[in-house]
Amino acid sequence: MSTFYDRVGGSAIFAELVSQFYARVSVDPILAPMYPSTDMKAAAERLQLFLEQYWGGPDTYSQRRGHPRLRMRHGGFHIDSAARDAWLSCMRGAVDGVDLSQELKDELWKYLESAAIHLVNQPD
Ligand code: HEM
Secondary structure (H helix, E strand, C coil), X not given: CCCHHHHCCCHHHHHHHHHHHHHHHCCCCCCHHHCCCCCHHHHHHHHHHHHHHHCCCCCHHHHHXXXXXXXXXXXXXXXXXXXHHHHHHHHHHHHHHCCCCHHHHHHHHHHHXXXXXXXXXXXX
């Protein structure tokens, strides 16, 4: 069985997805102040490597950063439902913009949506 990473054709789709996502984050009123304004490229690379690893690609993320522990790594950010929705809205635009079949987009989206819900750490 091939991995999702293989089915989407490898790294290029993740690079495109993350690039479109960060273009939106950098102008989002809630998210932009949360991200490192001087080094968005490094943040984009971390997200890209994480997603590639999650979907069965190379494990470069963990080689560089260790175990993902996403909930812990997001503990320092104020993630309420508005931040979650802003993140998902940037990501929805990015997913819609990449060149993938609807079926693959749906699979990608299902994961991203549930992961974002899981990272909320502030009550409304
Ligand atoms: C729920 C809304 C979310 C918000 C507001 C948020 C915000 C952030 C912020 C501000 C950073 C720091 C940027 C950096 O310097 O790397 C970050 C890092 C990161 N985020 Fe999120 N995030 C959210 C959801 C997600 C989701 C759903 C995923 C995965 C599917 C994810 C994966 C990551 C990864 C892999 C990193 C880099 C971790 C590291 O190695 O240090 N985030 N996030």
